[in-house]
Amino acid sequence: MADIVISFANWIWGTPMLVLLMGGGMILLFHSGFIPFRKIGHSISLLRGKYDDDLAPGQITSFQALSAAIAATVGLGNISGVAIAINMGGPGAIFWMWVSAFVGMATKFYSCSLAIMYRGTDSAGVVQGGPMYVIEEGMGKKWKFLSIIFCVAGVMGLLAIFQANQLSAVFRAVMLEPAGIENTVTLRWIIGIVMMVLVAFVILGGIKRIASVASKLVPFMVVLYFLTVLIIVGKYIGDVPEMFVRIITDAFTGQAMAGGAVGSVIIIGARRAAFSNEAGIGTAPMVHGASKNREPIREGLIAMLGPFIDTVVVCTLTALVIMLTGVWQSTEADGVRLTLHAFDLALPGIGRYLLMTAVLIFALSTMFTYSYYGHKCFNYLFGADKADYYNYFYLVTIAIGAVVSLDVVVSFVDGMYAIMAIPTMISTIYLAPKVKGAAKEYFARIKAGR
Incomplete structure (x- = not known):
């Protein structure tokens, strides 16, 4: 079974996803008139909350929505995912992660604008957003099968098994192994159960508690990680230009790959970028769709900052630490343990x-x-009265994730992400003209001072 999961993920993240995410995102970037480059200043100004409307439909502010979305994207994808990318594809994979990020900014602008433009209501009458509602409300009932495909994959792919796996790994490496405590299956189950209990305290309180905790944790965690990495980069500052040159040259030569397979480097970069910033997957539109915002374009502009913060800034810093310390060439470690070796060597x-x-x-x-995210998918499939059952299923899988192997976890999540991306990108490209029309009208009002 494990071999089937791994083989499927490797197949679908070849040409199919490269064409869909990179190709589709490139179409959206051109279609938008390069909005991610032209309007990033306006996006940043919107975060100050000047235009927040407490009476608008929705459950959280735009800042809380971005914080919650970043909480999901700025995470282990930036620490472990970058390490996996370099381990598999060499430094050149980072360049293609950058490309994916800028393309992904356009994708998120469109998909999160649509999440406000085509909101729906669940069986309890609560306003909801996300690709499933965009498809049903924007494309029509005949396309509902795409919503179902998205939600089924979301229920499975948005489990926290990767996070549980890597958090368990770093805790054992830092706290237990140096003390001579043996790494047993029983120990991993205990760690998993403790994580499960910690998460339960927050998620059983619903989106408002999740967004509240995320809006407090995200700034702190980003600053902590950012400052630590900057200290490490500062120690090797003279070598930084050489690392950037290595990233760019390897991207087009594939020198770190067996046989110099440039195509493989591109695929690895795109695959890890998608896992890291989730642009085109459809997760961020679910939380941005819950924002108290009447302006779809405004929400899209705020949302597009996510891939920039996540991949261009945080992933690059992690990559520099791994490359500057040289651990990617001197150790067999993978995932979070590779990053751990880099931090250990530098500090x-x-x-x-x-x-x-x-x-x-x-x-x-x-x-x-x-x-x-998973709760919303379950809500759509089975109704609001049954959605809370998902939380208990979700919590149990956290303990399971701490025990299973990294290869199976990564491949399973990647496979489900790919399936989610298909309905998301189809609906986003199909409805892109609606977003462009709304953007033209929005910026005309801004220019006129309205």
Whole structure:
């Protein structure tokens, strides 16, 4: 079974996803008139909350929506995912992660604008947003099968098994293995159950508690990780230009790949970027669709900051730490353990504890937000009166994730993400003209001072 999961993920994340996410995102980037580059300043100004409307439909503010979305994206994808990308595709994979991020900004602008434009209501009459409602409300009932495909994949793919797996790994490496405590299955189950209880305290309180906790944790965790990485980069500052040159040259030569397979480097970069910033997957529109915002374009502009913060800033810093310390060439470690070796080498004695703190906050905040995403998918499929049952299923899988192997976890999540991306990208491209028309009207009003 494990081999089937891994083979499926490797197949679908070849040409099919490269064409859909990178190709589709490129179409949206051109169609938007390069809005991610032209309007990023306006996006940042919107975060100050000047235009927040407490009476607008929705459950949370735009800042809370972005914080919750970033809590899901700025996480272990930036620590473990980057390490996996470099381990598999070399430094050149980072360049293609950058490309995916800028393309992904356009995708998120469109998909999150649509999440406000085509909101629906669940069986309890609560206003909801996300690709499933965009498809049903914007494309019509005949396309509802795409909504069902998205939600079925979302229920399975948005489990926190990867986060549980990697948090368990770093805790064992930092706290238990140095003390000589043996890494047994029983120990991993205990760690998983403890994580399950911690997450339960937050997610059983619903989206408002999740968004409230995320809006407090996200700024703290980003600043902590950012400052730690900057200290490490500062130690090797003279080598930084060489690392950027290596990233760019390897992207087109594939020198770190066996046989110099440039195509494989592109696929690895795109695959890890999608896992990291989730642009085109359809998760962020679910939380942005809950924002108290009457302006679809405004929400899209705020949402598009996510891939920039996540991939262009945070992933690049992680990549620099791994490359500057040289651990990617000198150790067999993979995932979070590779990043842990880099922090340990750069900041002996304290580096591993700083990383463990960051991983703890990253993983928990991601777990909180993922539970909301899966809950919304379950709500759509089975009704609001049954949606809370999903939380208990979700919590149990956290304990399971701490025990299973990394390869199976990564492949399973990647496979489900790919299936979610198909309905999301189809609906986003299909309804793109609606967003462009609304954007033209929005910026005309801004220019006129209205």
